Amino acid sequence: xxxxxxxxxxxxxxxxxxLPTEADRIFAEAEAGETVIQAPSTALAEVLYSVSRDKDxxxxxxxxxxxAVRQSLxxxxxxxxxxxxxxxxxxxxxxxxxxxxxxxxIVASHRAQETDAIVTTDGVIDDAxxxxxxx
Numbered sequence: 001x002x003x004x005x006x007x008x009x010x011x012x013x014x015x016x017x018x019l020p021t022e023a024d025r026i027f028a029e030a031e032a033g034e035t036v037i038q039a040p041s042t043a044l045a046e047v048l049y050s051v052s053r054d055k056d057x058x059x060x061x062x063x064x065x066x067x068a069v070r071q072s073l074x075x076x077x078x079x080x081x082x083x084x085x086x087x088x089x090x091x092x093x094x095x096x097x098x099x100x101x102x103x104x105x106i107v108a109s110h111r112a113q114e115t116d117a118i119v120t121t122d123g124v125i126d127d128a129x130x131x132x133x134x135x
Contacts, residue, residue, distance in 0.1 A: 001034070002036070003036040003038065003116055004036070004117055004118065004133065005038055005040070005082070005113065006037050006079065007106045008039075008046035008047050008102070009120060010119040011039060011043060011044070011073060011079070012047055012050060012055075012057045013121075014073075015051075015057065015062065015072075016057045016058055016060040018060070022133055022134060022135050023135075026119055030079070031077070031078045036080060037078055037119065038079070038080045038082040038109070038113055038115060039073075039080070040081075040084055040105055040106060041081055041083050041084055042105045043102075043105070043106065044073065044074070047069065047073070048069060048070060051064060051069045052066050084108075087112040088105070088108045088109050089108070091107070091109075091112045092104055092108035094108075095108060098128060099128070100124075103125055106122075107125060107128070110130060116131065117131035117132060118131065118133070119132075120132050121134050
């Protein structure tokens with residue numbers, strides 16, 4: 001079964017139904033239990049923070065409570081939490097000089113969990129030659 005790492009941007013786009021075709025296919029497969037999408041706890045925290053601030057995502061204002069969104073993503077949704085533990089921190093220490101803190105945590109989780117690709121719009125991750133899926 002394919003396994004993916006999702007960043008906060010992809011999770012936010014999912015919440016407002018604004019994923020492009022390929023990313024949407026991956027999320028649909030995860031909803032059907034045909035694939036796994038993991039998100040580092042830090043990415044999920046970013047999403048919950050955005051919801052708590054009524055942030056606009058692609059022209060749509062996020063509404064609801066952070067707990068309701070957590071439940072829709074993790075409790076009843078297609079996302080598994082990939083906690084940041086020692087394995088991720090070991091990987092993070094190896095890539096932190098190449099990326100922002102957020103990107104480095106995504107890449108570290110991807111490497112530690114050995115996922116197939118990262119669902120992201122982030123060109124920096126793609127340019128670093130990590131398998132990225134978006135379009």
